[in-house]
Amino acid sequence: MSTNRHILLTGVSVTAAAFLAGACSGAAESTAGQTERSACVHVVDEDTGRTGGACLPTAPPADRVDRTEPRFTHPTKITNPLHPTSEVTQTIMGGQVDGKPFRTEVSLLPGTKTIQVDGKPVQARISQYAAFSDGRIQEVALDWYAQADDDSVWYLGEDVFNYDNGVVADTDGTWQAGRDKAPPAMIMPADPEKGDVYRPENLPEIVFEEVTVRAVDQTVDGPYGKIEGAMTVRELHMDGSTEDKVFAPGYGEFSTGTKGGDLEAVSLAVPTDAKPGPVPPRLTALDRAAVAAHESPGAAAVRQVHSAWDAYRASDAVPDLLERQMERDLVALEKAGDGAQAMDPALRVAQNVTDLRVRYESVPMVDRDRLALWTRQLTIDAKAGNEGGAAGDVTALELVWERVSHDASNAAPVAMDLRKLRSAADAKDMAQLRQLAPELAERIVELKGL
Template sequence: MNTHRRTLLTGASVTAAALLAGACSGGGTAGKTEPSACVRVVDETTGRAGSSCLPTAPEKDRVDLTEPRFTHPTRITNPLHPTSEVTQTIMGGQVDGKPFRTEVSLLPGTKTIEVNGNPVQARISQYAAFSDGRINEVALDWYAQADDGSVWYLGEDVFNYENGVVADTDGTWQAGHGNAPAAMIMPAVPKKGDVYRPENLPEIVFEEVTVQAVAQIVDGPYGRVKGAMTVRELHMDGSTEEKVFAPGYGEFSTGKKGGDLEAVSLAVPTDAKPGPLPAQLAALDRTVVEAHESPGAATVREVRAAWNAYRVSDAVPDLLERQMERDLTALEKAGDGEQAAGPALRVAQNVTDLRLRYEPVPTVDLDRLALWSRQLRIDAKAGNEGAAAGDVTGLELVWERVRHEAQDPASVDTDLRKLRVAADGKDRAEMQSLAPELAQHIEELKGS
C-alpha cells in the first residue's frame, strides 16, 4: 500500500513513457535494473525529467537486487506487510488541509502477473482514499510474498478522481510491462540501513526506501505495538517522507502531526474485540443515520449526546476520536442547509469505522452500501452531479468487497450497471430515480 501517492507522470501513458525511460531503467528482470549513474529528478508539476539526479543510495546498500522465488506467493505473512492476514485497515488524518480517510481492503481472488516469464499469483488490495469525505483516489495493488519472506509489489491500477469522475490513471504500472520490474516493498527481516525500491521504473514511478530504525514501539489504536520500523522514502521529485510500519498493520503512518498526515485508525482482525456491539455504539449509529438523512438541530443534538455517552463507555482510538470531534463540530455549525452534507457524511463514515472492532467487515460494508445510497439520494436531489457520480463509485467499491458474500447479487448488479450509465451520462434525474430501488435491494441483502 502506498498512501498519499505522488503521481508525477502527466499526459502520457505508462507504456509509452517507459519506452523513453528504457535507456536509463534497464531490463525487466525482477528486482534488477542496470546500475545507472543517474535517476533523474522529475518535476511534480509538469511530469518532465530534469538534468539533476536523485540522491539515491549506493548499490551495495540495496537488498532488493536478488531474484525472488515464488512458491506460495499468496501467503503474505510478513509481520510488517501482512497483506493476506489483515482484512481491512482504516487510516485517517489530513492532506492539503482537508480531512483525509482511506479504506484498504483485501479483495477475494488473485491476479496472475508474469515475472521473468513465470506466472505469479498476487493478492489484490483495494485502496480507496477520500478527501473531505469524497472519493479522491482508487487503486488496486498487487502483492506477492517470496519464499524468503520478503514481499514484492507487482503493480497497481490507479484511478485519480476530480469532482467525482476519473481525471487520469497516472501511476498505473505492472511488472513485466514497459520495462517495469517486480519491486520489493518489504524485506524479510529489515535492518537499519537497508535500501530497497517499492517502485522502480524511473521517470514513471519511483520510490527508494532507506530503513532508519527497527524494533521500535509505537502507540497503536488500542495500546502499544512492538516491533515497528521507521523508514525514509525518496520520491521522484526529490522530496522525502517518513513512514512507519508496524506488526499487524503494515503501513502505519505517513507524514507528521501539524502537516500532511495519514495514520492507522484501526485494522481488523488486529483490533477486533470479541463480543456484541456495545449498546452505546449501536445507539450512536442509529442517531447518525437519522442525522445523515435529515440533518438539523434536533437530530444533531441527539448525535452529540449519543457520541458523548459512547466515548466515555468504551475505548476509542485517539485519531478516530479527534476526527469525530472535528466532524461533529462542523456538523453542529452547518445547520440544516447544504453545508451539512459534507460533515454529515464524514460523521457517518467515522461510525462505520468504529463498528469494525465488534462486527465482521461484510456486515459493516453492507451498511456502507446503505450509507452511499443515502448520500446518492442527497446529492442527486441537490443537483450535485459530480458528487453523485462519486457516490456511485463509492457503491461500486464496497460492492466489489462484499458481492461474493451475497446470496443473490443479481439485483444490485443490475442497479449499479444502470447507475454507472446514468453517472457517466451526467443524468442526475436518472440517478435520483434509481437510488430508492437500490436502497431497497441493499436492505433485502442485509436481511438475508
C-alpha cells in the same frame, strides 16, 4: 501509501536486467577496484512531469537488499509481520491532507491476479485502496502483492484512478511488473535492518521510490495500546522530496506525516483490532443518531449525535485519531446548520461511526451498511443536482460492492442496479438517479449471506 504514491511521471524506462544489476545513481566499486558511476535516476518535476538533468541522491548499490531475483512458490500467503497483506482484512486510515479531512479504506479483495514475472506466472493478492478527501472519493488503486520464498514482499504493480469532482481525471501511476519492461519491486524485506535500502517502485522516470530503513524494533502508540516491533523508513521520491513512514506488525503501513500537518495514519484494522462480543448498545445508538443526521442534518439531529457520542466514548475505548476526527466533524456539522454546507460533515460523521463498528462486526456486515450510506448520499446529491457528487457516490458503491458481492447469495439484482446507476451517472441524469436510488436501498436490505 502516501498521498503522492500514485503520481505517474513520464520518461524513459529501464530494463529488468538493469534492475537486477542494481541500476542507480551514486558510486559503486568495479571489479578492478575503480569507482564508477552507475545509471543516473533523474529528478522529475512532479507538477510538469519534465525530466531534469540532476540525478537523485540514491544509495550505493551495496546497501540495496532488493537486487536478487525473487522466487515465488506460495506467493499469496503474505505473512510478513510488517506487510501482512493476506492477514489484514481491512485497514481504516485517517488524518488530513491539504487542510482537508482525509480518510482511506484499504481492503483485501477476494481472488488473485496472475502477473508475468520474468516470463513466469505469479499469483498476487489484490488490495483495494480507496482514498476520500472531505468525505468524497479522491483516488482508487488496486495494488498487487506477492511474498517470495524468503518472506520478503514484492510489489507487482497497481491500477490507479485519480478523481476530480467525482469522475476519473487520469490513471497516472498505473504500472505492472512485466509490462513496459517494469520489474517487480521489493516493498518489504524479510527481516529489515537499519540501513537497508530497497525500491518499492523501480521504473525510473515512470514510477520510482527508494526506501532507507532508519530504525527497527520500535514501540509506537497503536489504536488500542502499544505496538512493539515497528520500523521507520525514509522514502526518496522521483521529484527529490523525502517522506518518513512507520510500519507496524499487524498493520503494515502505519503512518506518514505529522499530527499538525499532512497526516495519513491507521485508525484501526481488523482482525488486528477486532474485539469479540456483540456491538456495544451505545455504539448502536450512536450509529442510529449518525444515520438520522446524515438523512436530515439540523440542530436537533446534531444534539442527538453529540449526546450519543459522549455516551459511547465514555463507555468504550476509542482510537485517538478517530476521536479527533469525530470531534472535528461534529464541530463542522454544528456550524453548518441544516443547509447545503452540512452535507459533507454529516457524511463524514456517518463514515466515522461506521468505521468504529468494524471492531465488533464482520467487514461484509459493515460494508452492507456502507452501501446503504452511499445510497443515502446518492439520493441527497441527486436531489441537489450535484452531478460530480452523484458520480462519486456511484463509484463508492461500486468499490464496496467489489468487496462484498462474492459473499451475497442474491447479488444479481444489486449488480444490475449498479450498472443502471453507472449509466445514469455518466449521462448526468439526476432524475434517473433519484428514481433508481430507492430501488437500490431496498435491494441492500434484502442482501443475504453477509
